[in-house]
Amino acid sequence: MSPLKKKRWKIAHFATTSISTVGAAVSIFRLVFLYSNSQQTSRCNVCKLQLAYEYFGQRPPFGKKTIALLENAYVIHDPFDADGSHLILGSHCSECGAAVCVDQKCSLFYVKRFCCQCCIARNEDFPTEVQKEIKKMKELNSKN
Template identity: 50%
Template sequence: MLLYTVHLQTAGSDPALEAAQDSAALKPSPPVGGDQDPGRLRSGMDLDETQSPKGIFECQLCKLSVPYTYFGQKPPNTQSIILLEECYIMRDPFVPDKEKFLILGSPCSLCKKVVCVGTECSLFYSKRFCLPCVTKNKDAFPQEIQQDLDKRKAQAK
C-alpha cells in the first residue's frame, strides 16, 4: 500500500520552491510498518489505515478468504481492548461505528496454521487451537471440551 504526502503551497513563496513543490506534489511515502508484518504498525492505526486492507486472511482449513485490516492484539480505534491472542481483524462493515470490529481468525497455538474462528475449524481455550490439533491432543483438554467435541462429531454425522 502506498501512502501519499501532499505538499501545500502558500501564497507569496519563492517561485523556484513552488516549481519544485509542484513537481513533487504527490510523492510516495515509505510503508508505515517498515519491515515488520504488513498488519503490524508501530503505534496503532490512523483513520486511513483502518479502511484499507493489509492483506488477505485465508483459513487453511475451510479456505475462507477475506481482506483483513489489522493483525495483532490491540484493535484499531479502541481504547481499552487487548485481545488474548494475535488475531486477524477487519472493521465491521455492517455498522458505522469505527470501534466495532470482527475477529476473522488467528494462528493455531500448536501447529501455527492460520485458522478462522468458525466452530468447524478452531476452538479457543485460553489459546486458539485448530480442530486437527484438538483431536490429536483431546486428552489434554478438560472433560467439558472433550464432551463438546463429541457433540460436534455426533451433529456432523
C-alpha cells in the first residue's frame, strides 16, 4: 500500500517555494497536507496558510536519525518518499517569534529564520547576496 493511501493525505495547498534542509536550499513543488489524524496545526503570520504538522523541533523522530535541523521547525513525513524522509513546512522568526511558512515571500533562512517584515526592517544587517533575496521577497509581497 502506498504511503498516500496508508496515511490518507488530503491536499490542502499547492505552491512553488524554496525550502531549507540542513543549510541546502532545494526548490520543490510544495504540497502542504492535512493528515487526517493530525491535531497539531500552526498558521503562517504572513500568508495565513494553516500548516498541519506531525513534529515541531530539531530532531524529527522519523527519517534519518543522524540529521539535526538548524532550527526548531514544523515537520511532516514526506508522502512521496518511501525512505521516511521529511518536509519542513515552517518555523518561527528568530527576531519577533512569529510563526512563518517556508514560502519565499514569507520567510528567509540565513543562519536563523527571519519573517519578511524583520528581513525588510533589518535589510542592511545582511550580506549583499542575502539583501538581493530580501529585495525579491519585498517585490513578491508588493504584488499581492
